[in-house]
Amino acid sequence: MTRPEPAGHGQPAGPAVEQPPSRIDALLESARSTLDGRLTPQEAADAQREGALLVDIRYAALRDRDGTVPGALVVERNELEWRLDPTCPHRSPEATGSELRIVVLCNEGYASSLAARSLRELGLHRATDLDGGFQAWRAAGLPLLPPVRPAKDDPPTLET
Secondary structure, eight states, X not given: OOEEOOTTSSSOSSSOOEEOOOHHXXXXXXXXXTSSOOBOHHHHHHHHHTTOXXXXXXXXXXXXXXXXXXXXXXXXXXXXXXXXXXTOTTOOTTOOOTTOXXXXXXXXXXXXXXXXXXXXXXXXXXXXXXXXHHHHHHHTTOOOBOOSSXXXXXXXXXXX
């Protein structure tokens, strides 16, 4: 995907200048091409009811600010592969085998695509992610557990 450079950022006003995709955009596109279909929030909720494991990889500040999805396994991104590899001695009890359907969710649906690809590389061939992440789940009006503390007390955070 290419993005036009906005005027006023070293570019003269006029037609947009096409910029090549960034390396992370290319990596993200590559990761998503390995997934069998990213799920909408409703599809993810349906998959969870049918036995899929929803895995929330958002960091604590976002969970504290926005709440969590009921029944989702919380595994921060830096521990994901160790907790979900069914052959790892540090795995979570929910990591029952390579046939487990896993739906990874992050805040907005970017980091989860990379994480789902990583799980596939571990042999969890049914791993995918939630398109739009937690924010799409919330916007769809699906069930949430309340935040630990009010959002107004939290500083702004970034997650892709």
